[in-house]
Amino acid sequence: MSTDLHEHDDRAGLAALAGLVSHTTTQHIPTLYAPASGNEITAGLFFRVGRADETLATAGLTHLVEHLALHRLGLSDLHYNGATANAYTLFHVTGSEEEVVKYLNSVCAGLRDLPMERLETEKEILRTEAAGRGNGPQHQMPLWRYGAQGYGLSSYNELGTWSLTPDQVRHWAETRFTRDNAVLWITSDRVPDGLDLTLPQGTRFPAPAATGALPRTPAFISGDDGHVVLTSVLRRSTAASVFADVLGRALFKDLRQEGGYSYSAEADYTPRDADFATLTAYADSLPQKQDAVVGGFVDTLARLRAGRIEQSELDSARAKLLKMYDTPDLAAAALPSYALSLLLGHRILTPEQHRAELNAVTTDDLRQVARETWDNALLQVPGRGVDWAGLTLAPQHSQAALTGTRHQSLEDEEVTLVIGAEGVSLLTPRGPVTVRYDACSAMTARPDGARTLTGHDGFSVTVEPTLYRGVTPERVAALDAAVPAGAVVRMPARQPDHIPQPRKRTSGPRSAGNGRSTVGWTVALWLVGLLAAAWGLLCGIITADEASATAPEWDAVTGVWILELPLAFATWKVYAARRQRRRG
């Protein structure tokens, strides 16, 4: 897209805001500004780049640039921060005009000349940040919907924090953090003097296209106890944003107020790109109540889909959304939202237009959104599945297995790893898991030979040379040669005790959970077994003794040995019975 074209688009979008929000360009960066009361001003510099623009192998790249760009501001007292989202990065600051100018200038200076001497430290900081962040109950949802690419990457660790080179980071800053891929907003009646926001020329990147890892929706996956999560993808509309509020209230009423099954029950609507938004609905539950939370969730959605939506539900949600126009500095408060729409290429509505649309939403519109929600839904439930409600289990295995050298698992003889010319497959009794080299998002590589390959579809196979028969350095080298270089993530050596060793399973997979208590049988086995062993020993001694005697009494020897037979038999029977019981 050329610079002229997007400037033309920008102007068309902004025309709607004439009289409310002023706009100009600052060193070629489109700039929106509107005054707010108070002594301080807030400014934000958006770039249209985020996690969804990365690959699994470079995940964390944008975040790293953001951290490096802010580094020189150090420990100043300014109230500032940076944020890396899926489709954008935002640098924002609140302070005096002077402070805001200093901050923005420093960010742009940082972007022009990233402090690369800080690279390894910042990588480590990001890894520490990630370790401390923990995972929310919905963190798996993106990878199941989108796979290990684009909008699915937010489910993953920032793998790039291991392997990104200074060149990669510099290149990312030069191509994505450009004046043509940015929008600036300032809550002021003028653009402050002294701004130096010089950035390289570039192009406006549209938000990445969504990838798909769900062959059928509505779909479901299993998740942890205590949480029910739904996500769906909706076309962005005023009705869809109202619906999210209606859904949140309906869940709260049904699951908390009426049923008492949940403590929190809520819904959220977040724009994903220019045209689509992500709807997320969540309810927690007590362990004994989670069946009812799933059932209630399904029924609440069914009610809204059936169009049994009270006018009062719509009115409450609408009133809440209309309330945001009660704020005194309306235009200033709306600046981030306008700037983001401008950046993503989403239509910009004036307050009047938006109010009119809100007032025009009908319960029938909400019903349509409810149906769209269900049609594209991915539901994460604890415990049993929800196929009974008409949802399809998301794929748990790959469609096909590849051929190649076969390496049996040293832990489970029913599992075989295949390293082939096109990719790797893990063959399990329930189905194969395959990663093709030409659809490999990332392969992590350890010096000890361990490799984890993750496919675009989110399936992953780990090759541990210690856990499979015959995974020689040559086979590992074959993997390294086949996977595209850009997908390889070199990881540091592991502590020797972190390299897995095969654990032979003592019995079938069901033994732990389903087997009944065998304490009595174990005691019996010891008693009978010890008796049999003691008698056997005695038999041996007698035999030896008699054999060395001058006139061996072989009849007596046979006699004692015959007595050993029932003891040995009883031992075997008790052993067999105990094993039987253990298998349940």
Added chain:
Amino acid sequence: MTSTTNGMAGGGPTSGWGPTFDPYDNTPELIPMRTAAQAGHWPTVRAWFAGLDSVDKLSSAVGLLADIPGVENFLERAAAESPGDPLPRTLLAERYVYIGWDIRSGARAQHVSRDQFTQFHDWLRRAEQLLIEICAEHPSYAPAWTARLMTARGLQLGQAEARRRYDRLSAHHPHQYHAQAQLLQQLCPKWSGSWEAAHGFARECATAAPDGSNSGALVALAHIERWLDLDSGEDAAYMRGLSVRDDLRNAAQVSVLHPAHRPDWNSLGAHNAFAFAFSLGNHWEYAAPHFAFIGDRATESPWHYVPDKKSSFLKSRKAALETRGGGNR
């Protein structure tokens, strides 16, 4: 039908033919429904259902129609032709549940094959998806929620979910005998419940219902389930116990033996539950008023729990009515 006006009065109809065990013999008003259903004549079936004057009758009739082989054929057409009407879809869903349960058979889970389970679950899922829609559109439609208690049980959706469904129903229609009997099954240990929960629920039903309601029979049904689960010997001793007897007696007095009781289609089932439970414990004098009401109108449940239901019924009835001094053939 020779009707009795009051459960306390003796003289229910008896004949030389012995117990009927047939809902249509017991309640001849149902016969036109069966005739129309067997003929596959939806307009007549619909009109008959439209004439029912209580939710209790509606729930009873839905269960009976669903037990008629082949009705799914005309019900599928009717459901497609009247997408807004909850009745044909509910009947169809209930029919699917019956088809599934016939495949599963009533056996304990360990005697049911994997293939039987797969088919069973497939039918229940078909039913459930219809019922989700119906309950979403018509949240007070009792027979749909009652059917969802069966799908919840068969699909093993869990105790909390079954209870939620019952609560949604009872918010609109408290003291629904059919629904209560369904939830009681779920609360028994055989469906992952507990005796505490089963007896507790039965007591809750009996206490919460207005005097003269059938719901007190839940207490009898819970004791019968417990008896069924006990080993031979222990089971008889359990039912002979005075605490069970008193529990049954109190429940009968506030329900079907209460002066406020007005017999309806469920009264026979309730009386049969009490008669059966008292008979198991040899409490003949307490069984007597129930047999007097029943006459020949035995119900399949709970008598199908004993090997020769007909002779058991006759022997029990004889022993019971003899305590009244009056002769009965």
